[in-house]
Amino acid sequence: MKKILLLEDDMALHETVKDFLEAQDYEVLSSYDGEDASEKAYEHNFDLLLLDVNVPKLSGFELLHELRERQNQTPAIFITSLNGIADLENGYDSGCDDYIKKPFALKELQLRVETLLKREFYHNKSEEIALSNGCSFDAINDTLKQNDTPISLANKELKLLKLFLQHKNELIDHEVIENRLWEYNEISSESAVRTYIKHLRQILGKDSIVSIKKSGYKFIHK
Structure with missing residues (x-):
């Protein structure tokens, strides 16, 4: 079972995404602020990070930058309402692998998660x-x-x-x-x-x- 860290401070969206991913047989650990997510990323080995950007205490950008400096290379997807080119550039500069903009369809999230997990071995084209x-x-x-x-x-x-x-x-x-x-x-x-x-x-x-x-x-x- 793949383990996912979900950082999202919107309670309704958080529960919706968590329930959906768990129904797809993923194990999901919840965080509602950046500092708690940082602690969980230190305590557990995750297969994927789903990170909102504008969250309390430590932004998603800051969190991922910190994790990358700690040599944590877990694949990461930002979930955010930010849509400017500068925001997109900032997200990729901090070390993310993909970006999904709110509002989004759960099926789109599922496809992005599955695609990124398949890229685990340096985007190997063969299974x-x-x-x-x-x-x-x-x-x-x-x-x-x-x-x-x-x-x-x-x-x-x-x-x-x-x-x-x-x-x-x-x-x-x-x-x-x-x-x-x-x-x-x-x-x-x-x-x-x-x-x-x-x-x-x-x-x-x-x-x-x-x-x-x-x-x-x-x-x-x-």
Whole structure:
């Protein structure tokens, strides 16, 4: 189940959007001001951010700029009544991925959410990402396959694999891995990460994930 942070201070619109998204099988966490949304974004790993701009305490623009500076790259859609070119430019400059103007149809919101979530792996045009050892990853259904046979992964193994696929051939440091795999109220474990890495190497090949001493890991994708 994909997890969405909804920041909207209009109570009626908030409840309408929340109920609609939950009916589409999304998990939705609510915020009504920017500071609370900032705390929730720190405490949870979200798949998508839906952010109103003109909200109390911290605007949507300020919030997303702050999150991007914290290296939080969660896809974000602004929901706003602002419609000037300068506002649009400000929104994209702060790091958003899409923009939907009020009033909007719920079906339009659904399409934008679904489209953005499908772009999780650098706008990959295919649903299947080819990997080594006869493996592929179904980016739509979050399924790892080997010779077309689905392979079961633990929840955190799946999160780790997706992180690697989003940052192919890049060094991912230990802190980023810990922040992605564990929620704020969980205790991270380096030994658990090593176990997940070992399992993924067994599936994808021992040279698929390189350990960079005292720094992190790099997923090799040719």
